[in-house]
Amino acid sequence: MKAFCRQHGIPFHGDRLPAVVSGDLRVPSGGERPSTGRVAVSTVKKKHAPIREWFEVSLRPEEVFVYLDDLSRHGEWQARVCEIHVDRVGPTTVGTRVTEKRRLAGLTHRLTYEIVEHSPPSGFAFRGVSGRVRPVGRRVIEPLDGGNRTRVTIEIDFEGKGIGKLLVPVVRTWAAGEIRRSQRRLKEVLEDAGSTRDRDSPQREAGPPARTLVFDFDGTIADSLKTLVAIFEEVTDRPEKLTATELAALRSQSLKEVIRELRIRPWQIPSVSRRMKKLAASRIPATNIVPGMGEALVALHGCGYRLVVLSTNSPGTIRSFLVNNGIDSCFSGIYGDIGLRGKTSALKRIAKAERTISSGCVYVGDEVRDIEAAKRAGLPSVGVAWGFTDPDALRRVAPRAFARTPEDLLQIARSIA
Numbered sequence: 001m002k003a004f005c006r007q008h009g010i011p012f013h014g015d016r017l018p019a020v021v022s023g024d025l026r027v028p029s030g031g032e033r034p035s036t037g038r039v040a041v042s043t044v045k046k047k048h049a050p051i052r053e054w055f056e057v058s059l060r061p062e063e064v065f066v067y068l069d070d071l072s073r074h075g076e077w078q079a080r081v082c083e084i085h086v087d088r089v090g091p092t093t094v095g096t097r098v099t100e101k102r103r104l105a106g107l108t109h110r111l112t113y114e115i116v117e118h119s120p121p122s123g124f125a126f127r128g129v130s131g132r133v134r135p136v137g138r139r140v141i142e143p144l145d146g147g148n149r150t151r152v153t154i155e156i157d158f159e160g161k162g163i164g165k166l167l168v169p170v171v172r173t174w175a176a177g178e179i180r181r182s183q184r185r186l187k188e189v190l191e192d193a194g195s196t197r198d199r200d201s202p203q204r205e206a207g208p209p210a211r212t213l214v215f216d217f218d219g220t221i222a223d224s225l226k227t228l229v230a231i232f233e234e235v236t237d238r239p240e241k242l243t244a245t246e247l248a249a250l251r252s253q254s255l256k257e258v259i260r261e262l263r264i265r266p267w268q269i270p271s272v273s274r275r276m277k278k279l280a281a282s283r284i285p286a287t288n289i290v291p292g293m294g295e296a297l298v299a300l301h302g303c304g305y306r307l308v309v310l311s312t313n314s315p316g317t318i319r320s321f322l323v324n325n326g327i328d329s330c331f332s333g334i335y336g337d338i339g340l341r342g343k344t345s346a347l348k349r350i351a352k353a354e355r356t357i358s359s360g361c362v363y364v365g366d367e368v369r370d371i372e373a374a375k376r377a378g379l380p381s382v383g384v385a386w387g388f389t390d391p392d393a394l395r396r397v398a399p400r401a402f403a404r405t406p407e408d409l410l411q412i413a414r415s416i417a
Contacts, residue, residue, distance in 0.1 A: 132164025
């Protein structure tokens with residue numbers, strides 16, 4: 001470095017280097033200004049402005065803040081988020097940590113961030129605490145038109161740790177488009193909430209919080225048996241279609257027995273599951289809802305029950321189905337991309353997350369494995385007669401209650417202590 005400075009006529013002062021400021025060469029005090037025309041090396045790095053997106057919505061700031069402050073619901077407008085875990089019970093405060101699982105390029109990535117500022121109803125700030133590239137951001141909520149409307153802003157940047165510093169420019173470029181899409185979806189969610197606030201949310205009686213009802217998706221909410229059978233036959237290239245007799249026999253068997261009966265080898269399960277999920281993403285949203293289920297869900301939501309979906313399908317697939325059937329506003333959360341054997345651990349996480357905002361969880365499902373997962377998680381369960389599994393086979397695993405029709409669900413929810 002000393003030789004370089006001598007060559008270009010730049011005064012050398014040990015390990016202190018000059019910097020270019022506004023086109024001028026500034027040197028440490030006591031040094032001489034280099035002659036005109038000489039080239040100076042700048043050590044000042046250009047700092048990128050953070051990514052900034054905003055929109056306006058016809059809701060009061062307090063209403064927007066209450067929704068955004070429920071960190072477990074952030075997956076409702078972020079399509080790549082498949083699971084969210086909040087580390088503590090109770091309201092969000094400084095120090096609350098959230099771990100998200102996101103699907104990127106076919107892989108699941110874990111991100112943990114911490115709330116570092118919390119100012120209701122003006123917004124909050126967060127900072128990543130894990131990973132090579134960590135987000136640093138702020139959510140700002142500003143009142144407009146005397147508090148009748150709100151501007152919602154997200155500002156976010158990224159900092160690299162170690163080798164992650166080299167990845168920051170790539171992450172910023174990718175994140176800019178992803179954040180833009182997620183903010184459009186958030187605006188839609190908030191506008192839908194505003195339009196259905198008075199229509200679908202009747203006055204609720206004061207009292208202790210109601211239970212959280214966790215619903216299985218395929219067969220319980222979505223009438224998707226025929227669609228999934230067709231997808232399975234397509235994926236496995238079966239020479240003959242399953243007959244009605246064969247389907248009836250399969251409905252009385254457990255998942256393990258069904259896999260063995262269909263002659264699926266253990267090593268084939270991941271591939272078959274992955275290909276079925278890919279096809280389901282385009283076909284399930286167009287399937288019909290179980291007759292009477294839409295009305296039952298609206299009634300449960302109107303009585304104050306928190307409704308959550310748990311499924312092996314992706315959150316985006318589930319959300320599209322709920323939107324198409326006009327029941328998306330009934331649900332407080334979507335837990336998707338759950339493995340075939342991962343429902344027990346998922347139910348435990350949901351029960352922990354819901355502990356302070358409801359009086360407990362009840363799992364509603366249509367398969368033997370649903371009831372068994374609820375038992376292992378220590379939760380009461382409700383079996384339904386209209387799903388994939390034969391009703392008699394479902395009764396044999398002894399759910400807490402059994403619903404013959406969707407209309408039975410409201411009475412059952414009230415009766416389970």
